[in-house]
Amino acid sequence: MSRVQVTVVEGRNLKDQDAFGQNDAYVELYFDKDYKQRTTTIKDTNPPTWNETFNFNLQKGDDTLHLKVYDDDAVGKDSIGSAKISLKKVQQAGGRLDEWVKLPAHLGLGSHGEVHLILQLS
Numbered sequence: 001m002s003r004v005q006v007t008v009v010e011g012r013n014l015k016d017q018d019a020f021g022q023n024d025a026y027v028e029l030y031f032d033k034d035y036k037q038r039t040t041t042i043k044d045t046n047p048p049t050w051n052e053t054f055n056f057n058l059q060k061g062d063d064t065l066h067l068k069v070y071d072d073d074a075v076g077k078d079s080i081g082s083a084k085i086s087l088k089k090v091q092q093a094g095g096r097l098d099e100w101v102k103l104p105a106h107l108g109l110g111s112h113g114e115v116h117l118i119l120q121l122s
Contacts, residue, residue: 002058004087006065007118008039010049012100014069014080014113022046024072025080027115029054031062041072063087069103069115081105081112085119095121 008027016023025048030036037056042048056062064087069080081103090097097119103112 003122004056004058004065004090005053005120005122006056007053007120008050009116009118010047010051011069011113011115012047013111014046014048014103015105016046023048023080026070026072028068028070029056030066031056031064032059058087065119067101067115067117069113083115085117087119087121090119090121 006029008029011025011027014023014025022044023046024041024043025045026039026041027050028036028038037054039050039052042050065085066082067085068082070077071080083101083103085097085101097117100114100116102114104110105112
């Protein structure tokens with residue numbers, strides 16, 4: 001069984017979901033919806049810096065990392081954006097991928113910002 005280490009470094013140009021103040025942003029990561037991991041919430045900051053690392057044990061069929069960015073509010077959470085990263089892309093990059101991942105806007109028109117990720121297969 002292989003593993004992937006995902007480091008969520010930082011975000012930039014994140015769409016501001018708050019009428020007042022800045023986003024309280026966090027990132028949720030998963031291959032399987034039943035096993036999600038998330039960063040801490042960075043309060044009132046745009047752009048946020050997380051520098052948090054997560055490890056996933058890959059199961060058969062785990063080939064896409066799902067990334068969702070939220071604005072944590074007193075009354076729930078607002079979605080800032082989401083993206084998917086194929087592990088094939090990491091394999092093609094030699095087992096390590098370091099890139100800014102775009103959070104596409106609805107229908108791919110424009111962007112809701114970007115998140116800097118480092119993925120390492122082992």
